[in-house]
Amino acid sequence: xxxxxxxxxxxxxxxGDSAVHALRExxxxxxxxxxxxxxxxxxxxxxxxxxxxxxxxxxxxxxxxLEDRDVTTLSADEQAEVxxxxxxxxxxxxxxxxxxxxxxxxxxxxxxxxxxxxxxxxRVAQALKDFGLEERAGHRPEELSGxxxxxxxxxxxxIMRPAMLLADEPTGNLDRATGHEVTALLEALNAAGTTLIxxxxxxxxxxxxxxxxxxxxxxxxxxxxxxxxAPGPAGPPTGTAPGGPQPxxxxxxxxxxxxxx
Amino acid sequence: MSPxxxxxxxxxxxxxxxLRTALMMLAMSIGVAAVVVLTALGDGARRYVVDxxxxxxxxxxxxxxxxxxxxxxxxxxxxxxxxRELTRDDAAALLRxxxxxxxxxxxxxxxxxxVGGRLREAMVVGTSADFLELRGLKIGxxxxxPREDFGRASAVAVIGDALRAELFAGQAVLGRMIRVGDTRxxxxxxxxxxxxxxxxxxxxxxxxxxxxxxAMFDTSGLFRIFVEARGREALxxxxxxxxxxxRARRDGELDFTVITQDALLGTFDxxxxxxxxxxxxxxxxxxxxxxILVMNVMLVAVTQRTAEIGLLKALGxxxxxxxxxFLAEAALLSLAGALTGFVLGHxxxxxxxxxxxxxxxxxxxxxxxxxxxxxxxxxxxSGVLPARRAARLDPVQALSKR
Numbered sequence: 001x002x003x004x005x006x007x008x009x010x011x012x013x014x015x016g017d018s019a020v021h022a023l024r025e026x027x028x029x030x031x032x033x034x035x036x037x038x039x040x041x042x043x044x045x046x047x048x049x050x051x052x053x054x055x056x057x058x059x060x061x062x063x064x065x066l067e068d069r070d071v072t073t074l075s076a077d078e079q080a081e082v083x084x085x086x087x088x089x090x091x092x093x094x095x096x097x098x099x100x101x102x103x104x105x106x107x108x109x110x111x112x113x114x115x116x117x118x119x120x121x122x123r124v125a126q127a128l129k130d131f132g133l134e135e136r137a138g139h140r141p142e143e144l145s146g147x148x149x150x151x152x153x154x155x156x157x158x159i160m161r162p163a164m165l166l167a168d169e170p171t172g173n174l175d176r177a178t179g180h181e182v183t184a185l186l187e188a189l190n191a192a193g194t195t196l197i198x199x200x201x202x203x204x205x206x207x208x209x210x211x212x213x214x215x216x217x218x219x220x221x222x223x224x225x226x227x228x229x230a231p232g233p234a235g236p237p238t239g240t241a242p243g244g245p246q247p248x249x250x251x252x253x254x255x256x257x258x259x260x261x
Numbered sequence: 262m263s264p265x266x267x268x269x270x271x272x273x274x275x276x277x278x279x280l281r282t283a284l285m286m287l288a289m290s291i292g293v294a295a296v297v298v299l300t301a302l303g304d305g306a307r308r309y310v311v312d313x314x315x316x317x318x319x320x321x322x323x324x325x326x327x328x329x330x331x332x333x334x335x336x337x338x339x340x341x342x343x344x345r346e347l348t349r350d351d352a353a354a355l356l357r358x359x360x361x362x363x364x365x366x367x368x369x370x371x372x373x374x375x376v377g378g379r380l381r382e383a384m385v386v387g388t389s390a391d392f393l394e395l396r397g398l399k400i401g402x403x404x405x406x407p408r409e410d411f412g413r414a415s416a417v418a419v420i421g422d423a424l425r426a427e428l429f430a431g432q433a434v435l436g437r438m439i440r441v442g443d444t445r446x447x448x449x450x451x452x453x454x455x456x457x458x459x460x461x462x463x464x465x466x467x468x469x470x471x472x473x474x475x476a477m478f479d480t481s482g483l484f485r486i487f488v489e490a491r492g493r494e495a496l497x498x499x500x501x502x503x504x505x506x507x508r509a510r511r512d513g514e515l516d517f518t519v520i521t522q523d524a525l526l527g528t529f530d531x532x533x534x535x536x537x538x539x540x541x542x543x544x545x546x547x548x549x550x551x552x553i554l555v556m557n558v559m560l561v562a563v564t565q566r567t568a569e570i571g572l573l574k575a576l577g578x579x580x581x582x583x584x585x586x587f588l589a590e591a592a593l594l595s596l597a598g599a600l601t602g603f604v605l606g607h608x609x610x611x612x613x614x615x616x617x618x619x620x621x622x623x624x625x626x627x628x629x630x631x632x633x634x635x636x637x638x639x640x641x642x643s644g645v646l647p648a649r650r651a652a653r654l655d656p657v658q659a660l661s662k663r
């Protein structure tokens with residue numbers, strides 16, 4: 001079975017008297033290790049879908065099975081547990097805590113999980129090294145460039161070694177070159193086995209995904225898989241340019257390799 | 262999240278807005294400092310009064326002639342309208358009671374003292390040797406009245422330090438003769454200068470044997486009899502003994518009044534204690550106001566950090582984790598404020614003691630503990646509502662906030 005199974009998901013928002021159907025009868029299977037781009041115009045429901053996949057939101061009806069477990073019926077705290085262990089978020093606006101240093105921001109999920117400080121330090125140090133942020137460990141977000149901020153955010157999203165990464169317009173606030181860098185970084189993580197689901201407006205970024213889901217008016221209009229044999233993006237990303245990020249070495253992940261099932 | 266991490270996280274959050282935190286702490290510290298300083302003043306006043314009275318001796322009984330009763334008219338009222346006076350013999354009889362340690366009869370009057378060409382009006386106190394110990398006086402030069410029969414009118418005097426300075430102006434005093442009214446007396450001692458005394462200072466007293474004073478003022482009655490019981494616990498029993506004896510000596514009539522120092526003291530103690538409590542209560546209102554301020558500050562903090570709360574939720578923070586983080590922040594703010602107030606209050610009390618050295622302005626322990634506990638309590642209580650609000654935020658909406 002697939003890593004993510006959505007069945008007949010409906011999500012309705014009440015705005016005053018009118019009901020807005022953000023998601024209509026979404027049924028979707030995503031295998032572990034897939035690289036999915038969710039695209040569509042504003043208000044098409046792609047962000048709602050991502051929030052739902054990330055257990056930040058609950059559907060009004062339908063079922064969501066994550067790694068063979070029905071997560072729609074879990075309590076809020078149980079869902080928090082799942083988010084902490086299995087899901088990494090990357091946001092358009094980075095969402096770093098402004099008063100904490102880069103290292104502390106990266107260590108935040110470990111702290112929330114109750115990992116003692118002594119144990120956190122080496123893992124954060126390793127993450128800083130993997131993402132080329134060693135020099136910036138003690139800097140606060142306001143002292144970092146946009147690209148560095150997003151690298152900190154990605155390091156934070158992956159420190160718990162999640163099974164999937166959910167990225168909402170991860171390059172939306174970045175210039176073209178840094179956007180490519182960040183894309184390359186996410187793709188490298190995907191290549192190492194992490195499921196990557198990206199919501200984007202940018203057709204160029206969407207092109208790079210192996211699977212593209214086009215949404216409109218809360219429904220999936222198109223679900224395209226690239227059939228070409230080449231695994232991963234066509235050609236090396238142009239963003240590996242100046243001082244580009246070293247792809248983090250494929251640390252042992254709990255996710256099993258691509259599904260032969 | 263481990264407790265240490267929670268506290269550290271909260272501390273970082275609190276220090277991220279230094280002005281906000283400082284103002285908050287100021288409000289809380291003013292409340293605590295107000296309680297500490299005001300109770301120090303109140304309790305200082307109480308202790309001052311109590312000390313003043315205790316200086317007179319806690320096991321002191323004062324016998325005055327006459328009795329004021331609110332019993333209405335009875336046959337006795339027509340028979341004896343004037344009470345019999347207390348006499349030297351009464352005083353001497355009291356001395357023989359088992360529970361009585363010291364007795365000092367007192368006859369008081371005003372007279373002129375003449376030394377050489379100088380003349381001065383002074384209060385003359387006729388008493389006995391025990392007076393020195395009873396009133397806790399100190400002898401500066403020479404000796405006090407000799408221990409002798411109350412009936413003996415020796416022609417000796419002990420003078421206060423102010424009288425010595427004014428009448429003798431630095432000359433030798435002991436052995437000099439003075440004239441008091443028509444009586445010539447020899448000065449045998451000078452009292453040490455007294456620091457303080459409630460109402461009257463002993464520096465201007467002329468002390469003579471009780472019989473001498475009675476002869477001087479031509480009276481056989483006593484103004485007072487000071488009686489010291491053997492210890493504070495023996496006081497009620499001693500009073501009973503004393504009353505029985507005196508009543509027997511005056512045909513079963515209770516025409517005298519006994520005042521205990523203790524009763525007087527207890528009344529003052531209660532009044533001033535209640536005053537201190539009231540003042541503390543008023544000061545505590547400012548603590549409640551500070552508590553409301555903590556709540557306001559924390560509510561603003563939740564609004565300010567909505568996006569951060571959304572992020573923490575996305576990273577897998579449970580509701581309880583977020584709740585305790587905000588509660589810890591409120592607790593830290595009020596703790597810091599309370600401690601600052603504690604220090605400020607003690608500094609204030611120290612200032613009061615510096616300005617009024619005679620006032621023992623130490624805040625009572627109960628007030629300090631109550632102030633700190635109230636500050637912490639209101640602070641944490643005020644943090645509950647904001648913390649719960651933070652924990653209940655919807656992560657999606659919180660994350661979309663900037």
